[in-house]
Amino acid sequence: MSEHLQSALGVQLNKPEADQWSLKLSHTEAFRAAFGVETNFDLILRNPDGSIRGGLRGNPNLNPETVRTNEITFRYQDTKTLFETTFYDSTMVNLIGRERAPDNVLDFVNSGSLSLQGIESEFKHEFNDSWWLQGNFTKQQNKSGDGIESFTLVPESMAKLGVVYKSLKGNWRLGVFDTYIGSAPETSIRNPSVDVVNPPADSHHLVSLNISNRLQTSLSDSPVILELYVYNALDETIYYPEIAGRQINTLPARSDRAAYFGVSFNF
Structure with a gap:
């Protein structure tokens, strides 16, 4: 994928004999370039004797973060009810984070990868012209490239x-x-x-x-x-x-x- 390109690929199925139901499959890819503060910010904190006690330092050599996501979505809708559930699986690489250097300054670095899987559901039901009920639910799990679960x-x-x-x-x-x-x-x-x-x-x-x-x-x-x-x-x-x-x-x-x-x- 070009570093200047975002892409999305999807397939959607609607059956005429069951037009209240739909199914969508999609694959997307995108990137995020580093912010200016992550590449050029420079603040070094020093003690009275001149020694470094901390700070934050940008990194002009950061690579863009990239994410790839696969999704499958089931949807039901009629005149009174809407229900939609999405299952997703995402992989993020070149994540931009902060790491404390030997001189005690926090550097911005590409710090690894992250995988996320989960489900998202939402619904709305109108009982009549005056009352309606709505809600959503999400459950996810994630793991870093180093194998740390619940990393986020x-x-x-x-x-x-x-x-x-x-x-x-x-x-x-x-x-x-x-x-x-x-x-x-x-x-x-x-x-x-x-x-x-x-x-x-x-x-x-x-x-x-x-x-x-x-x-x-x-x-x-x-x-x-x-x-x-x-x-x-x-x-x-x-x-x-x-x-x-x-x-x-x-x-x-x-x-x-x-x-x-x-x-x-x-x-």
């Missing part, structure tokens, strides 16, 4: 489920969504000497609620919109792996429960 430190399982209500006149709208994030791998997979200073990145439910009402007033031809948004309604304490420096195990990732009220109108 990303949770293996994630899912989202939501219900939406809209009044027939469109004045009221209600949405409740629950995003489930499975437990994340331990940062020690990448750094065995990581400092454990925070709680682990356990599984959690991130629930949000949104209510809005459109009010017609005599003050304006446009409606006044009142909106209430509740974030992290279950008040979960949420931590994610510290993936940048990987010197500590986790960092706080989400705020505590919060509520926001808004009013908007045109004048």
Whole structure:
């Protein structure tokens, strides 16, 4: 593949006697050239005596990252329901990462390869003109070229489920969504000497609620919109792996429960 070319190859099958179902097979290839900060950035930190204590150094000789992906997608759709599932297998090579050099400076380097396999599903169903249900689910596994499993430190399982209500006149709208994030791998997979200073990145439910009402007033031809948004309604304490420096195990990732009220109108 030319370093200036992205390519995609696919096949799709639709059977007329079962036109609600479809099947798609695809193979894609793409690349990402290094960013300027990865090739030209240069920041060396020194101690008072002039010795180097750290920093970040670009590498003008970086090769582009490349990815090859095979996918198979099953899809069902009618007037009320949509369901789609995709199985994928990806291989990434020449990944650009950071490696600490003997002088204690972090260098950008092409640091190996990564394979990923997984499934992604999504659905939506309309019960009537006012109520509908939607959601998605994903499960993945990954392994580095060195054989390290869960190398990305990303949770293996994630899912989202939501219900939406809209009044027939469109004045009221209600949405409740629950995003489930499975437990994340331990940062020690990448750094065995990581400092454990925070709680682990356990599984959690991130629930949000949104209510809005459109009010017609005599003050304006446009409606006044009142909106209430509740974030992290279950008040979960949420931590994610510290993936940048990987010197500590986790960092706080989400705020505590919060509520926001808004009013908007045109004048």
